Amino acid sequence: MTKVIAEMSMSLDGFIADENDGIDELFGWYGNGEVAVPTAVEHMTFQVSPASAEHLRPAFAGAIGALICGRRVFDLTNGWGGKHPIGCPVFVVSHSVPADQHGAAFFTDPLEALSAARKEAGDRDIAVATPTITQQFLDAGELDAIVVSLVPVLLGRGIRFFDNLATTPVRLSDPTVTEGRGVTHLTYNII
Amino acid sequence: MTKVIAEMSMSLDGFIADENDGIDELFGWYGNGEVAVPTAVEHMTFQVSPASAEHLRPAFAGAIGALICGRRVFDLTNGWGGKHPIGCPVFVVSHSVPADQHGAAFFTDPLEALSAARKEAGDRDIAVATPTITQQFLDAGELDAIVVSLVPVLLGRGIRFFDNLATTPVRLSDPTVTEGRGVTHLTYNII
Numbered sequence: 241m242t243k244v245i246a247e248m249s250m251s252l253d254g255f256i257a258d259e260n261d262g263i264d265e266l267f268g269w270y271g272n273g274e275v276a277v278p279t280a281v282e283h284m285t286f287q288v289s290p291a292s293a294e295h296l297r298p299a300f301a302g303a304i305g306a307l308i309c310g311r312r313v314f315d316l317t318n319g320w321g322g323k324h325p326i327g328c329p330v331f332v333v334s335h336s337v338p339a340d341q342h343g344a345a346f347f348t349d350p351l352e353a354l355s356a357a358r359k360e361a362g363d364r365d366i367a368v369a370t371p372t373i374t375q376q377f378l379d380a381g382e383l384d385a386i387v388v389s390l391v392p393v394l395l396g397r398g399i400r401f402f403d404n405l406a407t408t409p410v411r412l413s414d415p416t417v418t419e420g421r422g423v424t425h426l427t428y429n430i431i
Numbered sequence: 432m433t434k435v436i437a438e439m440s441m442s443l444d445g446f447i448a449d450e451n452d453g454i455d456e457l458f459g460w461y462g463n464g465e466v467a468v469p470t471a472v473e474h475m476t477f478q479v480s481p482a483s484a485e486h487l488r489p490a491f492a493g494a495i496g497a498l499i500c501g502r503r504v505f506d507l508t509n510g511w512g513g514k515h516p517i518g519c520p521v522f523v524v525s526h527s528v529p530a531d532q533h534g535a536a537f538f539t540d541p542l543e544a545l546s547a548a549r550k551e552a553g554d555r556d557i558a559v560a561t562p563t564i565t566q567q568f569l570d571a572g573e574l575d576a577i578v579v580s581l582v583p584v585l586l587g588r589g590i591r592f593f594d595n596l597a598t599t600p601v602r603l604s605d606p607t608v609t610e611g612r613g614v615t616h617l618t619y620n621i622i
Contacts, residue, residue, distance in 0.1 A: 386443075408586055417608055
């Protein structure tokens with residue numbers, strides 16, 4: 241049964257990037273450990289703590305059938321060079337289509353993107369990799385789970401994971417907790 | 432050795448109260464369990480999960496020698512009726528002194544309040560119970576630890592635990608994690 245899962249690395253004060261889209265303070269845990277987690281991209285292998293490796297492995301072993309993101313992260317990563325590290329098809333929510341789509345599919349309506357992603361994913365899960373789309377899916381009741389990889393830092397300012405929520409409170413389950421190094425992975429179901 | 436510790440219940444999106452100072456969504460874990468934790472106030476006993484009881488007990492068994500708060504929470508609680516549940520002396524940071532001080536000490540300068548609290552606490556720890564003072568102590572390098580009792584809810588708006596930080600990033604240790612019911616207690620040291 242497909243679950244729609246939003247997952248991001250977040251500072252303790254709620255930011256998933258700094259004011260300049262910087263993520264250096266938040267992504268250190270991807271490279272601070274002794275366990276190699278290969279990705280779908282040949283030259284990209286994460287080196288994480290054993291606990292984080294257990295947390296990451298399913299996503300990099302085929303559990304995710306589609307990834308939905310916004311145009312901002314797509315442009316920032318240059319469309320992941322045509323291949324997302326997870327190795328699944330990418331669905332981008334954007335008002336316009338770029339000259340080079342890097343193999344991704346583009347939609348103006350986030351719910352149409354979700355519908356197409358569901359068809360692609362089959363029984364596998366769908367990852368949501370952008371805060372604004374997470375917020376829209378939350379408001380539309382389309383999100384099943386939230387994974388916060390909580391990083392022990394206060395950034396003070398930047399881009400928030402959760403912002404502009406129209407329908408609150410959103411109540412969650414108690415989390416499954418995985419204690420990594422430089423990160424605490426918290427997996428919540430939306431109830 | 433005294434530690435200055437800021438501790439609050441916080442939603443996953445960073446709020447310690449809603450827009451109207453409401454805390455109903457955040458304080459449920461104080462009453463959802465089978466273990467009684469008595470407080471210094473005769474009629475006030477918490478009923479929490481076994482894990483939360485372990486987390487709470489030291490504070491209610493004399494580990495905290497002084498508590499620092501702002502005028503807002505002091506007024507909202509009516510000065511805790513003259514006795515804080517922790518049972519320790521209360522130091523209030525405020526621009527003015529109310530007619531009824533409820534036995535608390537008042538200071539205009541947060542660092543003077545801290546100095547007085549240190550004298551009172553001796554070797555015991557000092558609790559900081561207000562976000563703005565937490566922020567000021569963080570900026571002044573006077574905070575040793577942050578305890579976030581993370582509640583599985585998104586509030587969308589309200590009063591944030593961490594806001595207006597002048598000096599960032601603030602790097603923290605990996606947390607000690609205690610998994611309660613309706614709350615995850617995360618204890619970070621500031622490094």
